[in-house]
């Protein structure tokens with residue numbers, strides 16, 4: 001018998017395969033975690049943008065969660081796109097009380113600038129979902145929405161990470177610097193210590209789905225038993241390699257390369 005840790009992603013889809021559920025499952029598979037998925041919204045999108053969106057019904061989301069939860073245990077789970085308050089409520093009902101760590105990617109916009117979450121549900125996400133998370137992984141615009149503060153410097157990013165934990169009740173916060181001009185520096189505050197994960201910025205347009213892939217990699221490493229700072233360091237190496245060897249396919253922002261970590265080892 002073969003034992004494998006398992007992870008669940010609760011998120012929206014990307015038929016072009018670079019972001020959302022598809023990116024999460026590819027990442028889980030790469031990192032030897034058995035991947036499972038609950039679809040919240042079907043998003044017609046590609047590397048150039050979003051063409052259409054259809055949300056799953058609340059009853060269908062709840063039933064998908066019930067199908068997984070009643071059958072297969074998992075060591076960690078993540079959420080991505082949760083488009084409105086009804087969907088958030090359905091997820092909260094089913095995940096409250098679960099023992100496994102919850103990694104929340106507070107998805108608000110696509111790389112191409114399309115909004116994926118209703119305006120009125122941002123506050124709801126902060127007040128009702130955020131406190132359930134072991135880790136939340138906002139990029140700078142998302143951290144600005146959550147904290148209500150403008151974030152311009154690495155110092156502002158660290159303040160935001162602290163505020164998200166101390167004031168809004170996340171277990172830990174990783175504020176990601178992919179939207180900064182210079183270094184790709186991310187700051188993790190785990191309630192006690194501020195950790196920095198920094199690499200040179202890679203000059204590329206291919207950043208479709210970087211946030212999904214990064215949080216999925218963290219989730220996968222957590223299923224293997226790594227504690228947060230180690231899981232984030234390993235996931236940072238994974239996403240950096242995936243961006244470095246990203247694919248120039250499609251007409252817009254190309255996707256990352258989830259098997260690049262194998263190429264890095266060969267070098």
Ligand SMILES: Nc1ncnc2c1ncn2[C@@H]1O[C@H](COP(=O)(O)OP(=O)(O)OP(=O)(O)O)[C@@H](O)[C@H]1O
Pocket residue numbers: 019109110111138139140176177178179184185186199200201202203204207208209210211212214236239240243
């Ligand atoms: N050009 C780049 N070079 C190196 N690392 C990058 C680059 N862009 C993003 N990253 C890194 O990729 C990870 C994901 O961060 P990012 O801020 O891009 O997430 P995101 O905005 O949530 O992604 P998405 O585009 O999927 O919404 C972070 O570790 C960030 O530092």
Ligand SMILES: Cc1ncc(CO)c(N)n1
Pocket residue numbers: 011012013014019020021043045080081107109110111208209210211212
């Ligand atoms: C479904 C989905 N979730 C998240 C993102 C952000 O990259 C996206 N483009 N699509």
